[in-house]
Amino acid sequence: MAAVGPWTGPGAGAEALALAVELQGEVTCSICLELFREPVSVECGHSFCRACIARCWERSGSGATAASHKLSCSLPCPQCREPARPGQLRPNRQLAAVATLLRRFSLTAGAQGERGPPKAGAAGCAQHREPLKLYCQDDGRAICVVCDRAREHRAHAVLPLDEAVQEAKELLESRLKVLKKDLEDYEAFRSTEEKESKELLMPTSLCPLQLHLSWDRSRWQPSERRLGRSSRLCGPSWWNRRVGSWAAWRSCPGR
Numbered sequence: 609m610a611a612v613g614p615w616t617g618p619g620a621g622a623e624a625l626a627l628a629v630e631l632q633g634e635v636t637c638s639i640c641l642e643l644f645r646e647p648v649s650v651e652c653g654h655s656f657c658r659a660c661i662a663r664c665w666e667r668s669g670s671g672a673t674a675a676s677h678k679l680s681c682s683l684p685c686p687q688c689r690e691p692a693r694p695g696q697l698r699p700n701r702q703l704a705a706v707a708t709l710l711r712r713f714s715l716t717a718g719a720q721g722e723r724g725p726p727k728a729g730a731a732g733c734a735q736h737r738e739p740l741k742l743y744c745q746d747d748g749r750a751i752c753v754v755c756d757r758a759r760e761h762r763a764h765a766v767l768p769l770d771e772a773v774q775e776a777k778e779l780l781e782s783r784l785k786v787l788k789k790d791l792e793d794y795e796a797f798r799s800t801e802e803k804e805s806k807e808l809l810m811p812t813s814l815c816p817l818q819l820h821l822s823w824d825r826s827r828w829q830p831s832e833r834r835l836g837r838s839s840r841l842c843g844p845s846w847w848n849r850r851v852g853s854w855a856a857w858r859s860c861p862g863r
Contacts, residue, residue: 631780634787635707638687639664644707647700650692652685653794655700661686665694702787709780711748743772 635644639660646658656664664686682691732739738752746764756766767775 631710631784635703643710644703647703648697649700650685651696652688652690654685654687655703702790706783706787741769743767743769
């Protein structure tokens with residue numbers, strides 16, 4: 609599929625054009641190179657059209673069919689190759705909203721149903737050869753004054769093209785700010801989670817401090833009693849070799 613090119617058109621100033629170009633980079637799928645359709649984000653933070661990433665995983669031979677999307681198996685992200693779980697795809701509504709706005713305000717379309725970058729030399733209405741000075745909100749495209757008088761647009765909401773461009777610019781700028789803030793919050797959250805995960809995965813070690821245990825005789829009495837019971841089978845000679853004087857232990861009070 610062809611890449612989405614920058615938009616130009618009558619009434620579109622340099623600022624609006626620059627904004628459109630910047631926005632297109634934010635909302636273009638790296639697989640199909642078109643504006644997002646039903647975008648989803650994987651665990652590494654990259655976003656793709658839901659259908660695009662499904663087809664990509666299926667073509668990879670990993671068996672990532674629709675049924676396996678519910679499993680917790682890991683598959684490579686098509687962009688950075690980090691492991692991603694198909695069952696953890698999250699809809700990205702902010703990207704979807706901006707992509708929809710960019711499609712809606714494609715002011716260079718010369719006829720109904722025409723979308724995308726303008727053709728070379730296109731300077732007005734393809735049907736009436738008149739300048740595109742108006743914007744039909746119902747059809748989401750630029751029209752000429754003759755189109756405005758036609759029965760097709762008679763009951764439609766129509767704005768001056770310059771006014772529609774300014775309105776679109778303000779709306780897109782506000783959406784872009786929200787999108788960038790959400791991306792910053794996500795990156796901060798991801799960084800914190802990675803740090804905590806690394807801390808949890810650090811190998812545990814014994815306390816380096818030497819433990820000073822009491823040599824109180826009462827701590828050893830249960831062991832002595834167990835040893836004493838063993839001595840009935842092994843005899844005094846074994847006890848003398850392991851513990852000491854058999855007679856001294858026999859005379860110990862509290863035995």
